[in-house]
Amino acid sequence: MSYIVFNGELTKRDTISIDIEDRGYQFGDGIYEVVRVYNGRLFTWEEHVERLYASAEKIRMTVPYAKEEMKAVMEKLIEKNQLTDGTIYLQLTRGIAPRNHAFPGSDVQAVLVAYTRVSDRPVALMEKGADALVVEDKRWLHCDIKSLNLLGNVLAHQEALDAGCYEAILHRDGVVTEGSHTNISIVMNGTVYTHPANNLILNGISRKVMLKACDSTATSYKEEAFTVEQLLKADEAFITSTTLEITPIRRINNQPIGIEGEYKVIKKLQEAFTADIEAECGPLH
Ligand SMILES: Cc1ncc(COP(=O)(O)O)c(C=O)c1O
Structure with a gap:
């Protein structure tokens, strides 16, 4: 290297x-x-x-x-x-x-x-899920730009780590935007919800691959914002990023999300995500 x-x-x-x-x-x-x-x-x-x-x-x-x-x-x-x-x-x-x-x-x-x-794929985390903490989104209003200015993200992430969590889930006035270094989606009654790609989030490439996976698995989705309250009551929740692909969220603020390890919709989307990788880069071992 x-x-x-x-x-x-x-x-x-x-x-x-x-x-x-x-x-x-x-x-x-x-x-x-x-x-x-x-x-x-x-x-x-x-x-x-x-x-x-x-x-x-x-x-x-x-x-x-x-x-x-x-x-x-x-x-x-x-x-x-x-x-x-x-x-x-x-x-x-x-x-x-x-x-x-x-x-x-x-x-x-x-x-x-x-x-x-x-780096290898984080297969254990992708199977078991990660814990998250809800943190106020105090960043600027151009989060769509992948800028080097990451202080807001760094501080939120550290707050989550200090609470023994893996990721911070950010909200503005109770509306969930994204993670400190990931996008977040939830599943409610079989439909995937994720914040619209506007100035309040980074339009993640893995988020796009995930939405493509929704199409290929006939999973309905809405690019619609959801609240912290809806997040905590979701059937499933997951984060997406280049390194984490689709990773389930197991607990938020110490509260379990859905049934731990079941991740029915998530598993379907993960399979389609993997198929997309293999189509572009060849078989994964
Ligand atoms: C704030 C933020 N949102 C979302 C993402 C996910 O983007 P991508 O899927 O392109 O890695 C990242 C990745 O670094 C990020 O920093």
């Missing part, structure tokens, strides 16, 4: 240092993606790169690489690091310039960094 991508080039990790005037470092002025790799192949790359460009546009940042160029260098990175199962973290910052809130001049280029990490 000794190679990284730095400004479009493959470079040895220990030869790179980050400039203290990188705007990502000083302002969190940048965007990122985490992309899953199964069997050495990128999963849902097109969706991730589209979201990256959309995030860049929303923060008025120019990506100095074409989408195909970006894919080619990520594939080279996977090959060079011999990554079979894991993730690529990639981020773009608005570049290096003397510290000033104003955007730097057009001569300053965005800085691209990407590296790989080995």
Whole structure:
């Protein structure tokens, strides 16, 4: 895992240092993606790169690489690091310039960094489920941008960890938005509910794969917000993310959700999710 991508080039990790005037470092002025790799192949790359460009546009940042160029260098990175199962973290910052809130001049280029990490599918968690804590969503109003500014998410996540939970489920005035690093959905009377993809949540790529799984399994779904009260009374609840795929929620605020381990709808959706991965990346072991 000794190679990284730095400004479009493959470079040895220990030869790179980050400039203290990188705007990502000083302002969190940048965007990122985490992309899953199964069997050495990128999963849902097109969706991730589209979201990256959309995030860049929303923060008025120019990506100095074409989408195909970006894919080619990520594939080279996977090959060079011999990554079979894991993730690529990639981020773009608005570049290096003397510290000033104003955007730097057009001569300053965005800085691209990407590296790989080995990780297996969290199969035990996906089977048993994770515990969660409901926490107030105190973030800004552009949660659709996959921005480097994650302090609100970090603080909420830590609050959940401190309470012995795995994830924080965020709410604004009693309406559930998403998790600190996941999207959340519930099942009520056989229908899946998840917050609409607006400015209050990140439109997760795994959320999209999950909705596709609803279609392929003839499970009805509504992109409709639900309340904390409905969440606690749900038949099933689950989180989705690039690394967690579809992971059931076992307890919320120490209260069991549905029947532990049963996860009828969730299991059906997990199977369809796996089939989608296998269709793109080959058989999973
Ligand atoms: C706040 C937030 N919501 C949702 C997600 C899930 O997005 P994805 O499925 O694209 O990984 C993430 C992932 O990092 C996240 O940070």
